[in-house]
Amino acid sequence: MYQPAHFATQDLNLAKRLMATYPLALLLGPDAQGQSFGTHVPLTVIEGEALVLEGHMARANPHWAWLAALHAQGQDVHAVFNGPGAYISPSHYDSALNVPTWNYAAVHLYGRLELVQDAEAKDALLKRLIAQHEPGYAEQWRALPEDFQHKLLGAIVGFRLHVQRWEGKFKLSQNRSASERARIQAALAQGSRSEQDVAVWMHHLGL
Secondary structure, three states: OOOOHHHEEOOHHHHHHHHHHOOEEEEEEEOOOOOEEEEEEEOEEEOOOOOEEEEEEEOOOOHHHHHHHHHHOOOOEEEEEEEEEEEEOHHHOOOOOOOOEEEEEEEEEEEEEEEEOOHHHHHHHHHHHHHHHOHHHHHHHHHOOHHHHHHHHHOEEEEEEEEEEEEEEEEOOOOOOHHHHHHHHHHHHOOOHHHHHHHHHHHHOOO
């Protein structure tokens, strides 16, 4: 990812915050013919000393096997989290000699994929995902017929992504003056939901 210094971050907590807020990631890796292939899946950060993400995809999706094969080849899987984005008008700048741009936040991670095939481990994985997004559903999941749960668990493949390196890019007008950033943030706060979210992230970064 192209990383101008003023937009890059080394703050892992900030990156985790974005991943938790926008958990739908894009997993990238080659298909059987070596062509680029992507799968959109929600990923959850497993808290611990190392940075590990977990998720699952349909067993019918051949991508999980292609991604797992990269481990044996010593190659990384690429995961992309996209945060909010918004058009930035040059009308907010001090000088008319400016052009529009787009503000956004994103986190890229690279690591080795470990498959989770055991039914009990997949069940635990799903319960952690449910706990993050809808804790109240956990009781309903546990109450489902055992054979139905077993069928559902057999239809998915769980995995963990052991992150080797990551990059965070928060392009939120850090290269503009304080007065320009204030105008941008005020305008975004009155805009669409996505624009408001960008304004919130500018606040998170103290801009």
